[in-house]
Amino acid sequence: MKELADIKDVLEFYQMLGFEKLPIELKDFRKTDKINIKTVLTSNENTPIKNYHLKEEALIELRKEIGDCKRCKLSKKRLNIVFGEGNPEAKLMFIGEAPGREEDEQGRPFVGEAGMVLTRLIEKMGFKRTDVYIANIVKCRPPMNRDPEPDEIEACKVFVEKQIEIINPRVIMSLGRISTMTLSGINKLKITAIRGKFFYFKDIPVMPTFHPAYLMRNPKDKWLTWNDAQKVLNKLAEK
Ligand code: URA
Numbered sequence: 001m002k003e004l005a006d007i008k009d010v011l012e013f014y015q016m017l018g019f020e021k022l023p024i025e026l027k028d029f030r031k032t033d034k035i036n037i038k039t040v041l042t043s044n045e046n047t048p049i050k051n052y053h054l055k056e057e058a059l060i061e062l063r064k065e066i067g068d069c070k071r072c073k074l075s076k077k078r079l080n081i082v083f084g085e086g087n088p089e090a091k092l093m094f095i096g097e098a099p100g101r102e103e104d105e106q107g108r109p110f111v112g113e114a115g116m117v118l119t120r121l122i123e124k125m126g127f128k129r130t131d132v133y134i135a136n137i138v139k140c141r142p143p144m145n146r147d148p149e150p151d152e153i154e155a156c157k158v159f160v161e162k163q164i165e166i167i168n169p170r171v172i173m174s175l176g177r178i179s180t181m182t183l184s185g186i187n188k189l190k191i192t193a194i195r196g197k198f199f200y201f202k203d204i205p206v207m208p209t210f211h212p213a214y215l216m217r218n219p220k221d222k223w224l225t226w227n228d229a230q231k232v233l234n235k236l237a238e239k
Pocket residue numbers: 096097098099100103108109110111112114115136
């Protein structure tokens with residue numbers, strides 16, 4: 001209580017001097033270079049900042065585990081593994097199917113034309129790309145942008161599952177048939193039939209919606225994706 005009174009005195013003093021904000025720089029602890037993982041792991045407090053470090057480190061470890069992956073035949077032609085990117089503490093995660101040409105060249109997800117459509121959706125929802133996390137079911141580009149094959153999905157899906165486990169988002173949006181099929185475990189589904197209805201992946205609500213590449217070919221269906229996005233925003237607003 002004494003400390004609170006002291007703080008109040010200090011704040012009143014600054015107010016008297018005409019300051020509207022505290023004349024101190026708040027250090028952004030998330031940018032600290034060195035992370036003492038041991039301290040983080042043994043701490044009882046589960047504060048968001050420590051959590052951020054923990055999740056960031058776990059993602060780095062997972063990327064190391066993937067290494068120079070040769071677990072499936074996609075490794076032969078790929079230029080880069082596209083691990084995923086975004087906020088390790090994201091409340092919202094987007095999961096696509098596999099990298100395309102530009103993603104393969106840059107090693108980043110959704111940076112090509114479909115990526116522009118996704119970025120616009122993210123921003124229309126009120127976020128920046130850096131607020132959310134973006135990943136794919138398969139981390140390497142299938143030749144000629146064909147669909148990833150079942151053995152490729154099987155070899156890779158453990159990594160997206162692990163990413164979901166680490167990030168533990170409040171909601172996932174699965175983009176297109178392959179992502180929805182993999183996360184729901186339902187084979188041969190029609191995205192037109194399933195989109196817009198939540199299902200659960202390990203207790204996390206997943207909203208299936210159209211893949212951005214589909215929306216490029218069928219722009220008239222963009223409003224359906226916007227409807228799906230609004231359900232996601234409502235879910236995020238729930239306590
Ligand atoms: N399509 C996807 O599914 N993922 C990407 O990263 C790019 C295009």
